Amino acid sequence: MNNQNGQNHRIQSGGKYTNTGCGPTLQPIDIGHPEYIGLVDPDAAFWSLVKKDKLGYALTGEAFMDQYRRKRTEFLSEMDTLRFGLKPSAVYFNPTDRCNLNCGYCYIPASLRKSGSHMTEGNLLNALETLQAYFKRIHPDEVIPQVIFHGAEPMLNREAVFAGIERFKDDFIFGVQTNSTLLDESAIAFLASHNVSIGLSLDGVPGGPGDHTRKTWAGEGISDNVIAALERLKGYDHYSVICTVTTHNMLHLSEFVTFLHGMEVPVCMLNSVRCTLPGGRSMKPTDQELAKHYLAALDRTVELYEWTGRKLIVANFANILLSIMAPAARRLMCDISPCGGGRCFFAISAQGDIFPCSEFIGLPEFCGGNLFDGELDAAIESSAFRMVTRRMVEDIEPCRHCAVRHFCGSPCPAEAHTMNGGMTHTGAFCELYEEQARYALRQIADGKEDVYLWDGWDAETTTTFSLFNS
Ligand code: SF4
Numbered sequence: 001m002n003n004q005n006g007q008n009h010r011i012q013s014g015g016k017y018t019n020t021g022c023g024p025t026l027q028p029i030d031i032g033h034p035e036y037i038g039l040v041d042p043d044a045a046f047w048s049l050v051k052k053d054k055l056g057y058a059l060t061g062e063a064f065m066d067q068y069r070r071k072r073t074e075f076l077s078e079m080d081t082l083r084f085g086l087k088p089s090a091v092y093f094n095p096t097d098r099c100n101l102n103c104g105y106c107y108i109p110a111s112l113r114k115s116g117s118h119m120t121e122g123n124l125l126n127a128l129e130t131l132q133a134y135f136k137r138i139h140p141d142e143v144i145p146q147v148i149f150h151g152a153e154p155m156l157n158r159e160a161v162f163a164g165i166e167r168f169k170d171d172f173i174f175g176v177q178t179n180s181t182l183l184d185e186s187a188i189a190f191l192a193s194h195n196v197s198i199g200l201s202l203d204g205v206p207g208g209p210g211d212h213t214r215k216t217w218a219g220e221g222i223s224d225n226v227i228a229a230l231e232r233l234k235g236y237d238h239y240s241v242i243c244t245v246t247t248h249n250m251l252h253l254s255e256f257v258t259f260l261h262g263m264e265v266p267v268c269m270l271n272s273v274r275c276t277l278p279g280g281r282s283m284k285p286t287d288q289e290l291a292k293h294y295l296a297a298l299d300r301t302v303e304l305y306e307w308t309g310r311k312l313i314v315a316n317f318a319n320i321l322l323s324i325m326a327p328a329a330r331r332l333m334c335d336i337s338p339c340g341g342g343r344c345f346f347a348i349s350a351q352g353d354i355f356p357c358s359e360f361i362g363l364p365e366f367c368g369g370n371l372f373d374g375e376l377d378a379a380i381e382s383s384a385f386r387m388v389t390r391r392m393v394e395d396i397e398p399c400r401h402c403a404v405r406h407f408c409g410s411p412c413p414a415e416a417h418t419m420n421g422g423m424t425h426t427g428a429f430c431e432l433y434e435e436q437a438r439y440a441l442r443q444i445a446d447g448k449e450d451v452y453l454w455d456g457w458d459a460e461t462t463t464t465f466s467l468f469n470s
């Protein structure tokens, strides 16, 4: 509102002081460290570690505040681009509905996995052609999009998948996420020769509790098959193991990372079970128990590194560290809000239906259209996608007050929708993410962050602000 002299009377404060008026919000957070406390501007995802007895100085000292004010605009702009300025550059592509396994937490309905259909080779090639044209239209030439063949079990439709990889090898970076039961020598030879990244699912050591969750339709565990595939993959750079953490295996996570490290696995993910469907919910651990065992497993990876000099990267945790240290360098998009579903990537079902993320396959209200009906552009803009792409932490209680909201992102919208009553609710876990962010800041305070990150992770990042020991 302007007065007769054209002056704006709405803005009352010059933003001079921290935490009042228009001044920046800097929230002190207890990170469980003996010496340091975290100081976070949640909107800008700015953070600093301050000695506990210097907190007053940091909040009132001119040197710190002047430097921070000058940089805040840059931080806000980086966060804005990350949250709202990206275009899709990856597709999770389901070449079949079917799966030869019946894992208890799968997000694809059992009837589809049992008697659904394969995408024909002709349709798969047409789909990749459509996707290639779409990405060429929205990105400059130097951007090479990713296509990840995903589950159900993509290797059940191996001929079509391999034909797609062969035909479009120069147009996409390919990946395959597989239960590895069909990953024989010839499959690995083909995938390795085409530089395809391979993700294998495994929930525990052979014969252990992971065999309760990942099993055949007859109820038999399959970890021996995965171990055989891991043996074959030794020495290949582009593979990883994805572990879904449930009540069945969480007590054994430290033992499991020791096993993976012994198998020379370079990268794993320890993902808390998604609770979108009742199967996942039935094995959901409490946040407190899960955090305890998950953080102990992370500690174990540090011990293993100290003993052997070889890292086992836990990619989902590495991503949290990156979200703090170099937000734009993060690789996974569950822990930013809106999440990556529908805006950084999308998913295609075996029928060509387009969903914001694989997690929504099985929830028809989130289908934005069909690729074979020429509806890709419309799907990205559809109200089904907007439900996901417009879900923001600012609209969610208690996230909008939470200092770590941009290191967490309040995942997952699919869980929020099916489990907790809608997009303005949290997903299945909260305290787990809180503990993870606090742990990450503790590791940074102790100078251990490099142990959790890929060698050379900072080669393409620049330090825009550093005031560690204020
Ligand atoms: S938070 Fe959920 S919907 Fe979003 S990208 Fe992650 S799994 Fe997909």
Ligand code: SF4
Pocket: 393, 397, 398, 399, 400, 402, 403, 404, 405, 406, 408, 409, 410, 411, 426, 427, 429, 430, 431, 433, 434
């Ligand atoms: S889910 Fe919990 S930790 Fe994550 S942003 Fe929301 S309140 Fe914070």
